[in-house]
Amino acid sequence: MEPTTPIPLSKELVAASSRPMVLSILAGGESYGYEILQRVRLLSAGRIEWSDGMLYPVLKRLEKEGLVVGTWRTMESGRRRRYYRLSAKGHKQLEADRAGWAAVHGALSLTWGGSGV
Amino acid sequence: MFDLDAAVAGWRAGFARDRAFSRFDLDELEDHLRAAYEVELHLNPGLAPAAAFDQARAVLGAPEELSGEYTKVEGTGWRRPVTVGWVMFAVSWFLPVHRGGITLADLDWGEGLLPGVQALLVAFDYGESFFGVASALTNLLMVATFWRISDAGRPRATLSAAFLIAAMALNLWWLVEADPANDLLAGYYAWAASFGVAGSGLLLRARALPDPGSRDLIAAG
Numbered sequence: 001m002e003p004t005t006p007i008p009l010s011k012e013l014v015a016a017s018s019r020p021m022v023l024s025i026l027a028g029g030e031s032y033g034y035e036i037l038q039r040v041r042l043l044s045a046g047r048i049e050w051s052d053g054m055l056y057p058v059l060k061r062l063e064k065e066g067l068v069v070g071t072w073r074t075m076e077s078g079r080r081r082r083y084y085r086l087s088a089k090g091h092k093q094l095e096a097d098r099a100g101w102a103a104v105h106g107a108l109s110l111t112w113g114g115s116g117v
Numbered sequence: 118m119f120d121l122d123a124a125v126a127g128w129r130a131g132f133a134r135d136r137a138f139s140r141f142d143l144d145e146l147e148d149h150l151r152a153a154y155e156v157e158l159h160l161n162p163g164l165a166p167a168a169a170f171d172q173a174r175a176v177l178g179a180p181e182e183l184s185g186e187y188t189k190v191e192g193t194g195w196r197r198p199v200t201v202g203w204v205m206f207a208v209s210w211f212l213p214v215h216r217g218g219i220t221l222a223d224l225d226w227g228e229g230l231l232p233g234v235q236a237l238l239v240a241f242d243y244g245e246s247f248f249g250v251a252s253a254l255t256n257l258l259m260v261a262t263f264w265r266i267s268d269a270g271r272p273r274a275t276l277s278a279a280f281l282i283a284a285m286a287l288n289l290w291w292l293v294e295a296d297p298a299n300d301l302l303a304g305y306y307a308w309a310a311s312f313g314v315a316g317s318g319l320l321l322r323a324r325a326l327p328d329p330g331s332r333d334l335i336a337a338g
Contacts, residue, residue, distance in 0.1 A: 033145065034152040052153065053178035056145055057186035064190065064325070072144075082145050 009048065018050075018058045019067075020097035023090055026068060030085035033059065059084055067093050119166040125150065128174055137184035137191075140268040150177055195321035199266065202281075202315025205307045206259050209233055212304030215295070232304055248290045255284035255312065262315060266322070274323035281316030285309060 009017075025031060025039045033055055040048055062068045067090035070082050086094070125147060132138050132146065153173035158164060164172075210233030213220040218235050230238075237256065243249030258280045269277065288309045295301050 032148070034149050051178055051182075052149065052176050053146065053183040054186060056142070056149075057183070057190045060142075060187070060190045079148060079151065080144050081148050082141075 014050065017048075018055075019062065020094065020101055021048075022055075022058060022062060023067065023086060023094040023097065026084055026086040026090070027094055030083045032081050032083050036084075062090070066090075119170070121151075121154070121166065121170065124167070124170050132180045135180045135184045136196075136267060137187040138180070139191075140265070141270070142187060146177065150174060153177065192321075192325045195318045195325065198318030198321065199262070199315050200318075202311045202313075202318060203259075203263070205311035205314060209304050209308035209311060212307055213302040214304035214308070215239075215302060216300050218302075233308065236304065243294075248287070248294070252288050252290060255288060258284050259312060259315065262319065266319070269322070271323050271326035274319050274326060278316045278319035278323055281312045281319065285312035285316065288312060 021040060022036060025036050025043075031039070036059075037050060037052060037055055040050055059068065059070070063070050063084070066087055068084045069087050070084050072080050072082050074080055128150065129143055129147060132143055138146075150173055153176060154166075154170050157169040157172050158166065161169065210231050211221055213232050214236035218239075219230065219232050221232065237253050240249045240253040258277075262277050262281065266274070266277070291301065291305060291309070
């Protein structure tokens with residue numbers, strides 16, 4: 001069975017992976033902060049644990065860079081919720097990120113496979 | 118009895134004290150907090166509501182833990198020029214404006230007129246000139262920027278910046294009308310420049326905000 005205890009990730013790795021992670025989730029359809037965090041936990045089987053509040057500055061940065069578009073919506077309960085969707089620029093960035101991470105993953109896999117790690 | 122709205126209001130007040138968070142940021146974080154609280158209660162039905170709220174609040178993080186990241190994204194470079202502009206504007210009302218006008222030294226406090234106020238009244242009554250009245254009214258534009266400018270979306274920040282810079286251009290009309298070398302004094306220059314300084318700060322603010330329309334739009338759910 002896969003371990004579900006979150007493993008500590010370095011700040012650098014969290015920062016580097018946050019953009020492709022969020023863009024990948026939004027590629028599946030628009031979403032909001034809490035749901036995005038749950039998706040990250042689900043996709044990583046709990047092994048990636050982001051600090052809840054830290055997601056929002058990431059979303060703000062992506063929005064400022066034009067990679068995602070945020071829209072306020074009023075829910076039936078009267079509560080306002082901000083939804084995010086991928087922009088055309090975000091789609092292009094996701095493709096570039098995907099190619100980059102695949103190259104890194106491929107190289108590391110070969111290295112670790114060769115050394116038996 | 119646990120009052121969720123009161124607890125949220127208290128939590129929100131704690132965040133609002135930190136200028137890194139705009140009203141929109143707090144709306145978004147509040148939505149997260151409420152969602153986390155509901156899930157916490159759903160997953161642990163035996164949990165006391167107050168304990169569920171404390172848990173959700175702890176997981177979200179404290180203001181001091183989050184403010185650094187928010188500040189990094191939005192930047193604070195705009196605050197200094199806006200503040201300097203506001204201070205210049207305020208100080209200018211106490212400085213001598215025109216050689217023929219009053220100064221603080223010879224001010225008759227019984228009349229309640231500051232040098233800047235005297236200049237304002239002169240502008241309003243300046244030979245029924247359109248420019249005089251328009252120039253006097255630009256003070257309202259500056260005062261309008263005092264109202265929750267940190268919460269302004271990109272459209273309001275851009276408009277405010279454009280108005281202030283246009284106001285500065287309009288207020289330079291006095292350089293043509295008066296004899297700048299002999300008549301106009303520090304109060305005028307500080308007052309006129311304050312519009313440009315605050316306006317440039319608001320332009321920086323506008324550039325740091327998301328695309329127009331995306332921030333303030335409330336769509337029907």
